[in-house]
Amino acid sequence: MFPLKKNRIRLGGWWSTDPALISDEYVRKIAETGCDFIMSSQLRDTEKINTLLTCCDKYGVECVVFDERIYDNAGVDIGQITREYAHHPSYVGNMVKDEPGVTQFDHLRRVYDRFRAQTPGKDAYINLLPMYASTAQLEYGADVQAIEYYETKGTTYGEHLEAYCQKFDTPYICVDVYPCRTAEDGVTRTIYPGYLENLSQIAACCRKYDREMWIMVQDLVWYQPAREPDDVDLRWQFWTVLSFGVKAIFHYCLATPPGHTDGLLNAAGERSPLFYTAKGFHRFLKSMEDIYLSYRNTGAFTVNAREDLPHLQFAEQKTDFAPIREIRSASPLLVGCFEKEDGAAFTVVNMEPLSEGKAAQVSMTLQGREATLYTDSMTVTLPLTDGKCEFTLPCGEGCFITLK
Numbered sequence: 001m002f003p004l005k006k007n008r009i010r011l012g013g014w015w016s017t018d019p020a021l022i023s024d025e026y027v028r029k030i031a032e033t034g035c036d037f038i039m040s041s042q043l044r045d046t047e048k049i050n051t052l053l054t055c056c057d058k059y060g061v062e063c064v065v066f067d068e069r070i071y072d073n074a075g076v077d078i079g080q081i082t083r084e085y086a087h088h089p090s091y092v093g094n095m096v097k098d099e100p101g102v103t104q105f106d107h108l109r110r111v112y113d114r115f116r117a118q119t120p121g122k123d124a125y126i127n128l129l130p131m132y133a134s135t136a137q138l139e140y141g142a143d144v145q146a147i148e149y150y151e152t153k154g155t156t157y158g159e160h161l162e163a164y165c166q167k168f169d170t171p172y173i174c175v176d177v178y179p180c181r182t183a184e185d186g187v188t189r190t191i192y193p194g195y196l197e198n199l200s201q202i203a204a205c206c207r208k209y210d211r212e213m214w215i216m217v218q219d220l221v222w223y224q225p226a227r228e229p230d231d232v233d234l235r236w237q238f239w240t241v242l243s244f245g246v247k248a249i250f251h252y253c254l255a256t257p258p259g260h261t262d263g264l265l266n267a268a269g270e271r272s273p274l275f276y277t278a279k280g281f282h283r284f285l286k287s288m289e290d291i292y293l294s295y296r297n298t299g300a301f302t303v304n305a306r307e308d309l310p311h312l313q314f315a316e317q318k319t320d321f322a323p324i325r326e327i328r329s330a331s332p333l334l335v336g337c338f339e340k341e342d343g344a345a346f347t348v349v350n351m352e353p354l355s356e357g358k359a360a361q362v363s364m365t366l367q368g369r370e371a372t373l374y375t376d377s378m379t380v381t382l383p384l385t386d387g388k389c390e391f392t393l394p395c396g397e398g399c400f401i402t403l404k
Contacts, residue, residue, distance in 0.1 A: 009248065009249065011035050011036055011248070011250075012035045012248075013254030013263070014039050014251070015039070015255050015263070016039055017038070017041055018255045018257075022055070023269075024058065026269050027061060030265070033264060033278050034285075034286060036061055037063075038062070039066060039125070039250070040066050041066060043065065044067065050085050050088070052065075053088035056091075060090075062090055064092060065085065065094050066098075071096050071097055071111055078119060079118030082119045092122060093125055095127070099137070101137060101139045102163045103139050104140070104141050105167045109167055111124070126168065126174065127216070128161070130177045131194050158205075161173065161202065161205045162205070172206075172211050172212040172247070173212075173213060174248070175198075175216070177216070179195040180192075180233050182224065189227060189355040193311050193313075196240070196300075197313065199215070203245055203297065203300070213245055213246045214247065216250045216251070217252065218252055219254075219264060220252070220253060220256065234278065235277065239334075239349045239398030243347040244336060251264055281376055291345075295340045295345045298337045299316070299317070300337060301335050301337070303333040306332060309332060323344040323368065324365075325366065325367055328362075330360075331358065331359075334351050335347065343404070344368075345401060357395045359393060360392065364389055365386070366389060369404055370382065371401050375397070
């Protein structure tokens with residue numbers, strides 16, 4: 001069962017296991033969703049860690065251990081700690097810091113280097129702040145204050161990403177970006193205004209530094225103005241991050257931390273409604289990952305972006321994607337652009353407001369003889385007469401199209 005495919009779309013979650021519920025049955029449910037790469041909740045108990053890893057060994061789920069003993073104590077022998085569980089084939093490394101600020105990077109780099117020297121063959125994982133973090137958090141880390149949901153200057157966030165990439169050689173940039181919100185009336189469903197800008201900046205940095213884009217999507221609510229996503233919200237998040245070339249999708253959360261609404265598994269370890277939504281879409285992603293990963297993302301752009309939908313705005317838009325000659329639609333769309341040596345592909349995502357449930361009618365003129373359209377409900381190959389094709393995307397849905 002191990003090792004798993006190295007070149008794959010990693011699927012998993014943050015706070016994947018409630019320490020009180022770790023069991024064979026619990027990890028079996030995680031594996032049932034199609035998740036193959038999880039990050040544990042904060043643990044200090046070696047027995048719990050070994051129990052979790054034994055279950056992950058059984059079900060073919062790689063596990064990143066969040067062992068609280070590693071980061072803060074400068075004198076700790078990291079190798080001695082990790083040797084307590086490093087024999088498990090499912091153990092791939094440790095989460096050493098979640099959402100650090102740039103002033104913490106030097107200390108974090110020392111921990112990072114010590115980890116890799118003392119735990120050879122395993123990785124030290126880091127998760128970064130989203131763009132809606134305050135300037136103070138970008139400098140000093142998420143724990144200096146509760147994350148406030150207001151904009152910070154894009155250049156400040158860009159500097160945060162640049163500083164990370166110059167300091168760390170991780171093969172990925174991992175960020176949690178949670179878009180589902182409620183307006184001030186507490187009822188109206190909204191989207192974080194900087195959502196696509198945040199994804200675009202991460203994707204641009206990944207292209208510049210040749211890193212994989214890893215994104216944590218939102219499954220639940222912890223406090224206002226966040227709102228609980230439904231199945232449309234979750235599927236729409238999948239399609240938007242795919243449009244920017246994501247290589248790993250993690251859920252916040254698989255389990256349900258204290259003070260949160262249900263993740264994919266609720267506080268009792270039972271399957272929530274979104275469990276089945278995620279399971280179905282994960283199956284689709286695994287079925288087409290070899291095709292998707294054979295292309296490289298070169299950018300994205302929007303069609304019919306409107307002022308009343310600020311989350312559609314982002315600065316660095318692709319302007320020269322020759323395979324698409326023309327797009328005709330009354331609806332706002334997101335298009336992700338992909339290329340390889342002998343071909344091209346793209347995503348199209350319906351960006352109508354999720355609360356309105358409107359389908360998007362799309363007509364395109366493409367440069368090619370044949371297009372194959374992939375969704376989680378069908379794969380269809382369309383001959384292109386004069387390059388023309390038409391299709392409908394339901395609310396929150398998208399498709400991946402390859403050109404021949």
